[in-house]
Amino acid sequence: MTADNQRRSKGRRTREAILSRAVDLASIEGLQRLTIGRLAGEMGMSKSGLFAHFGSKEELLLATVGKARATFEEQVMRPALVAERGLPRLWSLCEAWLDYASGAVFPGGCFFTAASAEFDSRPGQVRDAIADTMRDWLRSLERAVGLASEVGHLPGHIDPSALAFELHALSMGANWAWLLLDDSSAFDRVRARLKDRLETLALPGAPALFLHSAVSDSVDADADDEAGPPDSVAADR
């Protein structure tokens, strides 16, 4: 490796380390509070050292959203692709999002939900980058719903975009209840509700995991989740 390459490689590593810290901080405190001065202090660097990597606050914010997006794709979107097409893949996306939002990836919950609220009224590249990421995420859920219909796990007349939106809105609700109301059980409750929703829609050809047990045919699926014997699902397999 030439000295030039070594310098560039070290520069990239430093930049990645700064951005990792920036994403964690922003997930807790918000993107707006991320300043070059603040981040320099956190990293034990000089402001001018940090300026060498990001020329402006706008550039720092854009790079931070880009880093969060890459992490989100890697931790939430990509792993689900190994799951079987159909309900298993859709469910894998749902579970990965709930894990991600409950602090497994960023300490402050869902980076993009927080960033959405901060930037939805501030037109510009940062808002666009946040919105693009969320549109991509909704499209991933939609594609998974569409595939589930194609392979016969869900009825063909389901509107993928409506169901994708519903699954995502409920999940964001769990993130909200955890962060504002200190209700960490919200993730488990939403997980059960999402599962129940998919079970209600699942066709007989779906994997056994997604088929309601006989006891669950009454009108209130939520109550069934709590009251129904969990073994009855396993017995159906």
Next chain:
Amino acid sequence: MTADNQRRSKGRRTREAILSRAVDLASIEGLQRLTIGRLAGEMGMSKSGLFAHFGSKEELLLATVGKARATFEEQVMRPALVAERGLPRLWSLCEAWLDYASGAVFPGGCFFTAASAEFDSRPGQVRDAIADTMRDWLRSLERAVGLASEVGHLPGHIDPSALAFELHALSMGANWAWLLLDDSSAFDRVRARLKDRLETLALPGAPALFLHSAVSDSVDADADDEAGPPDSVAADR
């Protein structure tokens, strides 16, 4: 009226006018950007004039949340109390929230959803006031669900807190899609989904408005909403 009373009355009116402006601004730009200097400029007042009403930024923020809460109670929570107990009252709460969030009350959508994201990681009185308001709102929905079970519109074994949470999470999703993704149709789509959800749970004794028409018995209620003849519900009445 004595001169003293007149002065106090004028003071109250000025304070209310300042807070109305503060709530509107905060609903768009966020509570954090609300400073005494900013607000003084908006109101054409001096900073010291504004300081006479609110001694500190913390006090200003608390008063702003208090004003938003009073407006929320008046515009969303109270009107529903005149609706018939049961599903009509629950539905009235849901519709009032969607109207409120879609800009009918504050220009920037739901004040409390925005404030939640801003303050969930900042312990203190402002966060507590936001969380209290949201807990009260969820309790109102829960009470309405409980009453709907009591009067025989919903099954008795429904978990009021789970259903209240679900209805609220979906509604917050519409607010999110509107503000971040510029998707103003999200309110109508969520309204249809909430209605469908309540129809799925409604018992035969519920008002006709909440009873699924015969065509809606198939597995995907979302698709039915779009495909089913809207007149069939009216014909059932």
